[in-house]
Amino acid sequence: MDFSLTDDQLILAGSIGRFIDAEYDFESRQQITVGDEGFSREMWATFAELGITAVPFAEEDGGLDGGPIELMLIMEQLGRGLVVEPYLANIVLAGGALRRAASSGQREKWLTPIIAGELHAALAFAEPQARYDIRNVATHAGAEGGGYVLRGSKTMILNGGAANMIIVPARTSGDTADEDGITLFIVPADARGVEISPYPTVDALQAADIDFNDVTVDESAVLGDVDKGFATLQAVIDEATLAISAEAVGIMQTMHEKTVEYSKNRSQFGVPIATFQALQHRMVDTMIACEQSRSLLYWSVMLSAANDPEARHSISxxxxxxxxxxxxxxxxxxxxxxxxxxxxxxxxxxxxxRMTAIDAMFGNADFHLDRYIDTAPTS
Amino acid sequence: MNIDFTEEEIRFQTEVREFLAGHYSEDIRSKRDEGIALTKDDMVRWQKVLYERGWFAVNWPVEHGGTGWTPLQKYIFARELAAVNAPPLIAFGVSMVAPIIYTYGNEAQKQRFLPDILASNVWWCQGYSEPGSGSDLASLKTRADRDGDHYVVNGTKTWTTLGQHADWIFCLVRTSTDVARRQEGISFLLIDMKTEGVTVRPIITIEGEHEVNEIHLEDVRVPVENLVGEEGKGWTYGKVLLQHERTNIAGVAVSQYRIDRLREKSRQSIHGAAPLSEDRNFVRKLAAIEVELKALEYTELRTLASVAVGKAPGPESSLLKIRGTEVQQAIDALMMEAAGYYALPYVPAQYALDFPDDDRIGFGAETSTSLRYFNNRKASIYGGSNEIQKNIIAKHVLGL
Incomplete structure (x- = not known):
């Protein structure tokens, strides 16, 4: 049992932290969000130069061999900086699916430019009728002429507007809510029949609804094994859930600290409001909430890093x-x-x-309390 | 970061398990599992078992009979004790007065008091709170006036847990009123309970049991050699002690044991009824408490890790006290809820091992659930109420 970070991990966290402090202050962030695309391609290129985009990938893919601990360190800082660049969509979601399931040809074609920050990607994990159940895939992929024809609708696709390619879970067999029978497809955003409706979200991120109107792809578009895409999808969503939870801990910590600071500077009735016991106790409660959340984050990250079968339970x-x-x-x-x-x-x-959006993403608190119960190790 | 125990830690865990399997006596275990109060003899017997193995004074320096364990070993030990529902140790001697004696006491005091605490030959109780001094402890009024080689002590101490069994009491007393701050002029005094002028009166608590007492001190003559450390420095010593108290107060392992038992019980059908484990509301409440407890376990482990690199457990340990007692009380409440009607019979006679099963009203251990539930409302009040803990964090951690 060891909570300490390696030198490399300390350097990683420190360098991103310093970058956020120096280049990503709140005013800059607000400027970025009102730009044409809602994020900065220049900033994204800088992320790639700094190597942040390479962290979770294997060395042979041009990555830095980072794991859940490194991902946590990055996400916490991105949370602190309220970063809107699509790290989650490109690196954790699309990159995560490619990292787990792609052939060497697919890695070269798609993963390499994603890591380089030159290509934008998305994972279409949600459907309008599915709520938080990622098994619930109605989008249909029919085998036809050596390839597939995709028909269906996806929603809340992060980075869907900027994406050059979309990873699409589609049903190749089974019923709408079956785990089996889901296949992942790599679909270029400019393929005929792909209809993208982009929109900003309340937290200033960018998403899209996408309709697939008889989109034809050839066999090389299949990512991983036919009918067996669910395991990859679930592993990716689990990791993304862990990632945004780390982001949330960064946000909580920041909000708590900013509030404590504000209370010392804001005077009412002739004294700083920090002197009011009613407020003091509430700030103690938020401190405890931050510490308790950080503790669960460490638990979960350490289980994930150890590939422990209890990791999913802990993420919930x-x-x-x-x-x-x-x-x-x-x-x-x-x-x-x-x-x-x-x-x-x-x-x-x-x-x-952003906290509001994080709760709604990949299953809210209620959903995950249920999943926590259902994934309990049998004793 | 790494979640695994080292091989050495796993070996240690096995050693503890094997020891408990062989030495945790069956009669005490039955009482614990049935929720029946232990006698003084039960508690002393169990503590002596640990003492003989050298595992009683876990936190003491090795030179005085401590273990020299790492924080993680202590954590493992506590977890294994809880896993067999072993009785909690009576903290007043081993965890509360002893650290003051070996830290601030003189050589003669160490030799006189520590061996008997270690062997559980002498039972200690705590004389801090007074009828007029609860959270505002520094307002205490019990006086100790110097008269030759003695202090003459007058006052009343209260909430003295298990004081009815005690041989000695350690007290905070006022030795001077001519001070700039109220915290000055308070001294740390050890008093033999057999001294003339010491009277113990029981206080019956909410659940109907006799656990705490009020102790009257009337012209009690205490030799000056029973003063620990310097006169007037008792407040400082007492504060150190309170921090020792707080590091053990989260009770994570015991709470986990109780959650596991509650879950087990919830799967049983009572007289053919649908088991509670099929009631999603109940299951979700239990899960929510368990998540909070898991967080607390890792908060405690993080605190231990910083202790291991030499940081003293500071005001952060107040967090453990607050959340630990909140979780305990949440489990108590859920146990009441689970027991339903069976939590209601109040028949003190049946809280005994030899009470005939056929005459028992209710359903097994559920009938003592209310005792624990009512009694443990104290948890958020004792050891510095949770509101006082929040004041400590606000001041010393947040700088408010």
Whole structure:
């Protein structure tokens, strides 16, 4: 049992942290979000130069061989900086699927340019009728003339507007909610019949709904094994859930610290509001919520790093925690900032919105409490 | 970061398990499992078993009979004890007064008191709180006036847990009122309970049991050699002690044991009823508590890890006290809920091992569930109430 970080891990966390502090202050972030694309391609190129985009991939794929611990360190910093560049979509979701299932040809064609920051990608994990159940795939892929024809609708595809390629889970056999019978397809965004409707989300990220109207792909579009895509999809979504939970812990910590700081500077009735016991105890509660969430994050990351069979169970515990304690911290931060907390001008409001979105993403607190129960190790 | 135990730690865990399998006596275990209160003799017997193995004073320096274990070994040990539902140790001697004696006491005091604490030959109790001094402990009024080679002590101490069994009491007393701060002028005094003028009166707590007492001190003559450390420095010593108290207060392993038992029980059908494990509401409540407890376990492990690299457990340990007691009380409440009607009969006579099963009202151990539930409302009050803990964090961690 060891909570310490290696020198390399400390350097990684430190360098991203310093980069966020120097280049990604709140004003810069707000400028980026009102730009044409809602994120900065220049910034994304810098992420690639810094090697952040390479961290989770194997050395033979041009990566840095990082694991869940390194991913946690990155995501926490991205949370702290409220970074809107599509790290989750490109690297964790699409990159994660490719890393796990792609052939060497597919790696060269798709993964290499993603790591280089030259190609944008997306994973279409959600369908309108599915809510949080990633088994629920109605999009149909029919075998035809040595290839497949895809028909169906996907929703809330992060980075869907900018993506050059989309990884699409589609049903090649079985019923709508079966685990078996899901196949992952790599679909170029400019393929005929792909209809992309992009939109921004409340947390200033970019997403899209995409219809696949009889989109024809050849056999080389299949990612992994036919009918057996669910295991990859589930592993990727689990890792993404862990990643946004780490991001959430970064956000919680930041909101808590900013609130404590604000309370020391804001005076009412002639004294700093930090001197009011009613507020002090609430800030102690948010500190405890931060520490407890960080503890579950470490538990979950260490289990994931050890490929422990309990990792999935722990990820659900963590996601439930950030969906409850995290939301509580966010609400308290807004409340203690008073009127300023509900202005667009203040970063607190935007952290709040990101926390809100994180709870809704990949299964909310209720969903994950249920999954925590259902994945309990049998004793 | 790495979640695995080292081979050495696994060996240690096995050693502890084997020891407990061979030495945790069956009669004490039955009482514990049935929720029946232990007698003084049970508690002393169990502590002596640990003492003989050298595992009683886990936290003490090796020179005085401690173990020299790493924080993680201590964690493993506590976990294994909880896993067999072993009785909690009576903290007043081994965990509370002893650290003050070996840290601030003189050589004669160490030799006189520590061996008997180690061997559980002498039972200690705590004289801190007073009827007028609860959370505001520094307002304490018990006086110790110097008279030759003695202090003459007058006052009342209260909430003295298991004081009815005690041979000695350690007290915070006021030796001077002519001070700039109230915290000054308080001294740490050891008092033999057999001294003339010491009276113990029981306080019956909410569940109907006699666990705590009020202790009256009337012209009690205490030799000055029973003063620990310097006169007037008792507050400082007492604060150190409270931190020792808090590091053990989370009770993670015991809470996990109780969650596991509750889950096990929830799978049983009572008189043919559908088991509670089929009630999603109940299952979700249990799961939510378990997640909070898992978080607390890792918060404690993180604290231990920082202790291992030389940081003293600071005000952060208040967090463990707050959350630990909240989780304990949440489990108590869920146990009441699980017991349903069977939590309600109040028949003290049947809380005994030899009470005939056929005469028992209710359903097995459920009938003592309420005792624990009511009694343990104390957890968020003792050891510095949870609100006081929040004040400590606000001041010393958040700088508010």
């Amino acid at each position: 515990a963590l996601k439930y925690q950030v969906g409850t304690a995290g939301i509580e911290v966010a609400r308290e931060a807004v409340q203690l900032h008073g009127g300023m907390g509900v202005t667009w001008e203040l970063d607190i409001a935007h952290y709040f919105k």
